[in-house]
Amino acid sequence: MKILAINGSHRKGNTEAILKRVLDGAASNGAQVELVSLREKKVENCRACSGCEEKGTCRIHDEFPPIFEKLINADLVVLGSPNYFNNVSALMKNFIDRMNAHWEDPRLEGKRVVLVMPGGYSASSIEKGLRAFREFPKICKMLVVEEYAPLVDKPREAEKNPGIIKECLELGKRVALP
Numbered sequence: 001m002k003i004l005a006i007n008g009s010h011r012k013g014n015t016e017a018i019l020k021r022v023l024d025g026a027a028s029n030g031a032q033v034e035l036v037s038l039r040e041k042k043v044e045n046c047r048a049c050s051g052c053e054e055k056g057t058c059r060i061h062d063e064f065p066p067i068f069e070k071l072i073n074a075d076l077v078v079l080g081s082p083n084y085f086n087n088v089s090a091l092m093k094n095f096i097d098r099m100n101a102h103w104e105d106p107r108l109e110g111k112r113v114v115l116v117m118p119g120g121y122s123a124s125s126i127e128k129g130l131r132a133f134r135e136f137p138k139i140c141k142m143l144v145v146e147e148y149a150p151l152v153d154k155p156r157e158a159e160k161n162p163g164i165i166k167e168c169l170e171l172g173k174r175v176a177l178p
Helices: 014-028 051-055 064-073 090-101 123-139 162-175
Strands: 002-007 032-037 076-080 112-116 143-148
Touching: 002 014, 002 064, 014 032, 014 076, 014 112, 014 162, 032 064, 064 090, 076 123, 112 123, 112 162, 123 143, 143 162
Parallel strands: 002 032, 002 076, 076 112, 112 143
Antiparallel strands: none
């Protein structure tokens, strides 16, 4: 099983720590795992140029196409973003916007997805953020199989919290099962 995690955080913090632990759990069950941090990639903004509609391909030449191919080839995708004002981060939103040329790709239909959204404001804020996050896989006809949204309010809190670490490892093991 191939599992791809896409990190939409601007820093090495709670989202990345959680994604790494989820991947550790999956790898312990034999999954091939990979983490892509969007902050390390050049993914330009969608220009709404209609190139994808006219020619079926995006006119922008950046690092998005290889990430998309990894997503297509993965058996499971873990999308991670911190909760920013009841929504995903700008990096994740930009990634989602770039999927505009591909949202009807039949290879996405039924693809298993895990959503990870740590946040620090309140449980209702996290729920509102997850509500926004769920729309992307829903529109692409992907299947959200798990969500993990711990309430964390300090930088790097997740990597120091034994309960969160345990939950992430268990989540990774669960989703790595065929």
